[in-house]
Amino acid sequence: MKKYDVVVIGGGPAGIVAATTAKSLNPDKSILIIKEEDKGLVPCGIPYVFHALGCVENNSMEPRAFVDAGGEIVIGRVVDVLLESHEIKLASGELFQFEKLIFATGSRPLKPVFLKGYDLKNVELVPKSYSGLEQLKRKTDNARKIVILGSGFTAVELAEQLSEEPGKDVHLIFRAEHCLHKSFSRDMAAKVDRALRETNVKVHNHLQVNEIYGDNGVARGVRVESGETFEADIVIAAMGYQANTEIAENAGVYINSYKQIIVDNYMRTNVKDIYAIGDCAETRGFITGAGGCIMLASTAAAEARILGYNLFRIRIKHDFHGTLSVFSTEINNTVFASAGVLVQDAQKIGISYVCGEAEAIDRHPGKMPGAKSMTVRLVVMPGDGQIIGGEISGGKVCAEMINTIALAIQKYVTVYEFLSFQIGTHPFLSAAPTVAPLIKAAENAIAKIDNMKII
Numbered sequence: 001m002k003k004y005d006v007v008v009i010g011g012g013p014a015g016i017v018a019a020t021t022a023k024s025l026n027p028d029k030s031i032l033i034i035k036e037e038d039k040g041l042v043p044c045g046i047p048y049v050f051h052a053l054g055c056v057e058n059n060s061m062e063p064r065a066f067v068d069a070g071g072e073i074v075i076g077r078v079v080d081v082l083l084e085s086h087e088i089k090l091a092s093g094e095l096f097q098f099e100k101l102i103f104a105t106g107s108r109p110l111k112p113v114f115l116k117g118y119d120l121k122n123v124e125l126v127p128k129s130y131s132g133l134e135q136l137k138r139k140t141d142n143a144r145k146i147v148i149l150g151s152g153f154t155a156v157e158l159a160e161q162l163s164e165e166p167g168k169d170v171h172l173i174f175r176a177e178h179c180l181h182k183s184f185s186r187d188m189a190a191k192v193d194r195a196l197r198e199t200n201v202k203v204h205n206h207l208q209v210n211e212i213y214g215d216n217g218v219a220r221g222v223r224v225e226s227g228e229t230f231e232a233d234i235v236i237a238a239m240g241y242q243a244n245t246e247i248a249e250n251a252g253v254y255i256n257s258y259k260q261i262i263v264d265n266y267m268r269t270n271v272k273d274i275y276a277i278g279d280c281a282e283t284r285g286f287i288t289g290a291g292g293c294i295m296l297a298s299t300a301a302a303e304a305r306i307l308g309y310n311l312f313r314i315r316i317k318h319d320f321h322g323t324l325s326v327f328s329t330e331i332n333n334t335v336f337a338s339a340g341v342l343v344q345d346a347q348k349i350g351i352s353y354v355c356g357e358a359e360a361i362d363r364h365p366g367k368m369p370g371a372k373s374m375t376v377r378l379v380v381m382p383g384d385g386q387i388i389g390g391e392i393s394g395g396k397v398c399a400e401m402i403n404t405i406a407l408a409i410q411k412y413v414t415v416y417e418f419l420s421f422q423i424g425t426h427p428f429l430s431a432a433p434t435v436a437p438l439i440k441a442a443e444n445a446i447a448k449i450d451n452m453k454i455i
Contacts (some may be wrong), residue, residue: 360436
């Protein structure tokens with residue numbers, strides 16, 4: 001039985017980043033990644049396999065840097081972890097010993113077990129495994145009528161991509177008022193709906209699916225509460241993911257109500273030398289401190305870097321203060337992005353806020369080719385002007401602008417400091433410096449704060 005200084009269970013972004021960082025900083029340590037498949041996936045690229053990328057191979061991810069640094073990889077499925085003896089058992093019967101263990105076991109798609117007919121043939125999930133995604137791609141290639149259930153990023157992006165394929169009739173059905181309603185405020189989510197409806201996707205909101213119907217054990221469509229039916233060659237349930245933590249829980253590691261592994265700010269579990277990162281690990285809001293279930297590759301990578309640096313000793317006095325929930329997507333050539341506390345979050349939790357808003361053209365002058373209208377919103381605490389959230393829609397520049405807002409939130413920047421924010425501009429790349437939308441949104445927030453003080 002071979003022994004390693006560190007064993008990582010999971011070969012997704014979290015596992016790879018943690019193992020690579022730890023190995024590069026500690027070349028004398030033996031580090032092993034155990035993963036179930038030889039080929040891995042870029043999680044965020046999964047919807048784009050179905051059109052933009054064209055095939056699963058173009059969305060593959062390999063830990064080359066880790067292997068080049070001397071790390072080892074074993075392909076196998078972990079079935080048991082024995083914490084007392086520091087042993088890991090694979091389905092093949094192989095055993096490995098460890099000094100330190102990192103759970104990076106990720107998440108798996110939720111099965112809609114509450115729906116009659118969920119177990120019929122041709123009712124599919126959106127897996128995060130290479131082989132599983134290849135199977136789904138083959139099935140969608142052969143389907144003409146496709147019904148997708150869900151309102152989150154995977155459902156929306158998958159619907160848009162499949163609708164771009166010739167001959168596909170794609171319906172997106174969900175119960176909520178708007179798609180992406182958990183990641184954007186109501187009016188911004190309504191913009192997402194409009195952008196999606198301008199594509200080939202048929203969007204059906206406010207519809208409660210009662211069952212997936214079929215015959216001879218094969219799904220033929222879905223029936224909604226009104227009795228209306230939508231025929232389908234394939235029904236894809238893209239209704240979220242759940243943490244993959246059964247092995248950790250069975251081993252005696254503490255789990256929260258979301259079935260995520262409970263960790264501290266340095267990603268340590270309740271058991272010495274046992275850690276957890278990524279989708280399987282607990283998350284808490286950066287501003288609110290409230291528990292949640294945020295599953296983002298960017299969050300996973302941040303957690304993994306922190307753990308990789310501090311695995312053997314504290315190299316950087318930097319604990320993980322919480323998850324900002326930084327989202328971005330592009331629907332019908334319009335980018336939608338958000339970070340931190342949204343308006344509905346502030347209202348629900350009881351945070352005092354004002355919204356600073358601005359609109360601008362993302363190039364200057366506005367007649368430049370490719371110019372696109374941009375909307376920026378900052379969620380601000382009126383007491384001190386601290387920025388706690390933001391939303392943007394517009395051209396591709398928005399995807400990086402939301403990262404600027406995210407950094408401002410992390411560093412407790414106020415709208416007053418934004419007034420002296422020094423920026424670089426270019427006619428083809430940004431709005432005019434005289435109407436820089438982040439600064440104008442900050443000015444708008446300050447004006448609202450001043451009005452509150454007058455009152």
